[in-house]
Amino acid sequence: MTESKLKQPHPHLIEKCIKGDVRSFRELMGMYQNMAFSIAFRIVCNEEDARDIVQNAFIKIWRNLKNFKKEMLFTTWLYRIVINLCYDHQKTAARRKKALADMYSNVYESKTIARNDISQQFENQDLAERIKELANGLTVKQKMVFILRDIEELSVREAAEILKISEGAVKTNLYLARASIREKYFVTINSGGYENELW
């Protein structure tokens, strides 16, 4: 089992949830919904969609708790479910966006932005824009690795386990993601005085 800095739920709590105790499941959701929302929001960059993903993730967890393998960390399992839902969301969102863009050209963009401005809180919106800006041009896998490793601060092994890829594949995707972000946004920055701190 991979070690994690994330707090794991007590085994009794999981047992109770498996037995169908809704009160315990409410407690479990209370413990992990912020974490799930955080990762979902950072990937899909939309408050409403992230909420839907969190809701669906917990419904999935409730349905599949019986199949939860005890040798796996609960947080890893939760991350994996959220990530898979985000992955599906990204794929369908991309298809939907492309189809609509073909039909309505620029109208789609303006409508989307208007809707988001209303529904999202200012803080979240600002953060979403920042992440979108940084992750623009990354593949879905590169984006997932970048967020899990650099923003959520998970280890390479944890990221590999969540994404069901090798540690080598995590490092390669991470390298490509970091290189892409650096090239786009930091080439012109004339950073100084950092050498000693880094090395």
Add this chain to the structure above:
Amino acid sequence: MKMNCGNLRKHIHLYQPGELSEPEKKFLKRHLSDCSSCMDIAKQMGTYEQLMIELRERKPVLPEPNKLIDNTLNAIMQDKNVNIMPFKGIFNMPLAKVAASIFIIFQVSLFCYQQFFYKNPVRQTQTLFYSDDKERFNIQEVLNKEIAGEYKTVILNFLSVAGPEIRNKAIIKGKTLSAEDVKNYSLKVRQFTSNINNIDKEQKEELILHFIKNELSYNL
């Protein structure tokens, strides 16, 4: 850019705890002291790390967290494929298990009693009444023919609760229950029950038993 810069660029981007081995780090440091273009990238990666720290600190805010929990639980409740037993947990408690077992045994016993004894008193009474001149008499046949449902029940109840003394008395005397006898009982019972209609159930049962023992048994 030097000959081996291309291979080392990946290492520069992965210079984080757990991403490079110690020998790789040493080799990289040595290379950076000689290569200014790679050093520039390393500096940019330092700025990149600063940016990441800023992003990590800015946690997205989940609006209305309780509403999300309620919505999720509602969706779970509405899902027919999901088995929800909110109070199942209490059956894990030993005391609750014992109490539940006792309750179930009691209910089963009560059901059996009502099903096989209380509701079918005829089973016990059918063979008790017969004449000693060998003329057998089936009390149930008479009751079925002569008496309306509610009185039949009362008389059958009477026969079942009459007790061994009355039954023996009936047998010793050799008295048989003729249709006339049953009609007389029926009249008495009707009069009696019309007077006790408004009394509550428990008291009514008590009065009926008293009536059966003191009035009807006299005729036997």
